[in-house]
Amino acid sequence: MTQRKTLSHLDWLEAEAIHIMREVAGQCANPVLLFSGGKDSICMLRIAEKAFRPGKFPFPLMHIDTGHNYQEVVAFRDKRAAELGERLIVRSVEDSMKRGTVVLKHEGESRNKHQSVTLLEAIEEFGFDACIGGARRDEEKARAKERIFSFRDEFGQWDPKNQRPELWSLYNARSHKGENIRAFPISNWTEMDVWQYIEREKLELPSIYFAHTRPVVIRQGAIVPVNVPLVSGELTNLPKAGEQIIDKLVRFRTVGDISCTAPVESDADTVEKIVVETATTTITERGATRLDDQTSEASMEQRKKEGYF
Amino acid sequence: MSANQTIEDHGLLRFLTCGSVDDGKSTLIGRLLFDTKTILADTLNAIEKTSQKRGLGAVDLSLLTDGLQAEREQGITIDVAYRYFSTGTRKYIIADAPGHEQYTRNMVTAASTANLAIILIDARKGVLTQTRRHSKLASLVGIPHLVVAINKMDLVDYSQETYEKIKADYLAFAAKVGIDDVRFIPLSALNGDMIVERGEALNWYEGPTLMEILEAVPAAHTEHAEKFRFPVQYVCRPQDSANPELHDYRGFMGRVESGSIKVGDQVTVLPNGLESTVKAVQIGGVDIGAAFTEQSVTILLADEIDCSRGDMIVKTAEAPAAVKEIRATVCWLAEAPLDRARTYLIRHTTRDSKAKLTAIDHRLDVNTLENLPADKLAMNDIAEVTFKLAQPLFVDPYTENRGTGAFIVIDESNNNTVGAGMIL
Numbered sequence: 035m036t037q038r039k040t041l042s043h044l045d046w047l048e049a050e051a052i053h054i055m056r057e058v059a060g061q062c063a064n065p066v067l068l069f070s071g072g073k074d075s076i077c078m079l080r081i082a083e084k085a086f087r088p089g090k091f092p093f094p095l096m097h098i099d100t101g102h103n104y105q106e107v108v109a110f111r112d113k114r115a116a117e118l119g120e121r122l123i124v125r126s127v128e129d130s131m132k133r134g135t136v137v138l139k140h141e142g143e144s145r146n147k148h149q150s151v152t153l154l155e156a157i158e159e160f161g162f163d164a165c166i167g168g169a170r171r172d173e174e175k176a177r178a179k180e181r182i183f184s185f186r187d188e189f190g191q192w193d194p195k196n197q198r199p200e201l202w203s204l205y206n207a208r209s210h211k212g213e214n215i216r217a218f219p220i221s222n223w224t225e226m227d228v229w230q231y232i233e234r235e236k237l238e239l240p241s242i243y244f245a246h247t248r249p250v251v252i253r254q255g256a257i258v259p260v261n262v263p264l265v266s267g268e269l270t271n272l273p274k275a276g277e278q279i280i281d282k283l284v285r286f287r288t289v290g291d292i293s294c295t296a297p298v299e300s301d302a303d304t305v306e307k308i309v310v311e312t313a314t315t316t317i318t319e320r321g322a323t324r325l326d327d328q329t330s331e332a333s334m335e336q337r338k339k340e341g342y343f
Numbered sequence: 344m345s346a347n348q349t350i351e352d353h354g355l356l357r358f359l360t361c362g363s364v365d366d367g368k369s370t371l372i373g374r375l376l377f378d379t380k381t382i383l384a385d386t387l388n389a390i391e392k393t394s395q396k397r398g399l400g401a402v403d404l405s406l407l408t409d410g411l412q413a414e415r416e417q418g419i420t421i422d423v424a425y426r427y428f429s430t431g432t433r434k435y436i437i438a439d440a441p442g443h444e445q446y447t448r449n450m451v452t453a454a455s456t457a458n459l460a461i462i463l464i465d466a467r468k469g470v471l472t473q474t475r476r477h478s479k480l481a482s483l484v485g486i487p488h489l490v491v492a493i494n495k496m497d498l499v500d501y502s503q504e505t506y507e508k509i510k511a512d513y514l515a516f517a518a519k520v521g522i523d524d525v526r527f528i529p530l531s532a533l534n535g536d537m538i539v540e541r542g543e544a545l546n547w548y549e550g551p552t553l554m555e556i557l558e559a560v561p562a563a564h565t566e567h568a569e570k571f572r573f574p575v576q577y578v579c580r581p582q583d584s585a586n587p588e589l590h591d592y593r594g595f596m597g598r599v600e601s602g603s604i605k606v607g608d609q610v611t612v613l614p615n616g617l618e619s620t621v622k623a624v625q626i627g628g629v630d631i632g633a634a635f636t637e638q639s640v641t642i643l644l645a646d647e648i649d650c651s652r653g654d655m656i657v658k659t660a661e662a663p664a665a666v667k668e669i670r671a672t673v674c675w676l677a678e679a680p681l682d683r684a685r686t687y688l689i690r691h692t693t694r695d696s697k698a699k700l701t702a703i704d705h706r707l708d709v710n711t712l713e714n715l716p717a718d719k720l721a722m723n724d725i726a727e728v729t730f731k732l733a734q735p736l737f738v739d740p741y742t743e744n745r746g747t748g749a750f751i752v753i754d755e756s757n758n759n760t761v762g763a764g765m766i767l
Contacts, residue, residue, distance in 0.1 A: 041562075049598060056577045083627050084626050087628040089581040199763065203746075222425070
């Protein structure tokens, strides 16, 4: 047998992700790539560049904005899309609230899960037949069992008991009108792979991924950022009566809706330091930072069944 | 300092674990994740709590593979789960397939991307029907490396005699079904013996630990398919770009299924049979000169040749067969049986063709491993069949090339994937 070259693990993961994106482009008539400005979707944009340059991306980018996103992330999102010269669509949960399709239980309720409604409305508005997302299987146990090409019915619902078998790298993205495919090119990546890729590709990130000082309170054991300025300048996450505000050196391991992402204590202010910290951490990404997943053991599975990414 | 700059990167290995919960499969996976420090404190706390709640003395590592709410409600595992760990030199993807009656379908799915299978045997029970079934399926799907792990050695007093007896039984069976590359290892997943650490109790065993086996196995997915195969996924034509240099750019995008290609190689585009020379090999518009198996690249040709998704670029001297009829081993995956009267869609590489079943040669009984006559195909059945095709496909035998030897069958009425085929 001849001696064969072996791809490094990052090269293999990248090659797989490029292949998946090209399958979406080849099989689907009107796909869209979900881009939030977070680290996973930043990796996805680099993969899309490697998949389709020197051509333009065969899909627009779209962000479902809860209106409660960090200023730095929203600014980064717009800057990155402009640098790439690709079209960015933003659809807002607040518009769904105005239409009355999203009704919050109370003013302070997290808008995170309501993104599903706005996403489904956007899918209908543009007639998208596939959404490319940056979810990873290592994040959460419902995701560990979801296909790379995940079929959703007309209501965007995931049915874990009735998934299409997925063999070899033969993906089936066929759907009827109104149905939808969610494709996850970085399914097989872990948090560590993402950081190693960011390091290797020298990818720029929103500043809040790096250690910085910010006012926080300790609420039920979690670090909760307070007095966070929204894009409008208005402050959100106000402290509750009696809570003591402290300035802490923190960074975000994951960014999303302000109401449900918490930072971790860290002095890692470079990608290199974050790679080392990720290799030695003792807490999972979601365990450390997602306040919404702690509510119930099955909350991601539940949200996916309701149309979530 | 970066974690991987000084350490060698041995790529990525995908493997499959076969066995039921009773064989200690979940405990083995839990042990691999635990001993490689993949399980973090909060996850461990959660399973400690659950173990206590269930009145267990020690932490039950099998709880790590507990799945969906829908599964817990029914007390079964529904689907293949994928899990990840890394040793610093190599990244691993475990496909964990459940063991209930849909096993064949799930195992074939999990095995299709695996390069190694661990077949678990309970040392108290020895080689069982399910051991034979797992082994046959693993070999059918072409997994190049088999490891037979004789587990629960702690429950047979770590007896070498028991181990040797099971090994001899297995080898006798393996010879009959034509499995030749197989390794044996005694272990106790519960106590962690011979997984990452050697432990104290199995000193008579001189071979490598399970982790040493995993670290040493070649990562490449297909090891004897060296012919260049490049199914075209997408064509890049940025004519409307502001850059006039790109007006004539025609990039054929795809992943190298097997073999290698470099600038200057003589190639043929199928099905039209036109020949040209490779002008450039690129990733993201940047020249890389050459590419090999599993790389996703863009190929530019010296001549303007018509080529689109579904076509295949090959080296001129080693073109595959273009066929309008295929004989294949098919595993049926859907609840509705294969209907001889219907037309299905076959997807092979990036190419689709309408297809109709013309014959079922025989069906494999996965328990007795006998070939039986059959006139229909139901879920979990495996059979040798013949399909007639509307369009030609460019195929290699599956045993030579997994990429160009595999196909799926799609039911166009509901778009489900209903069958998996391996070309003979």
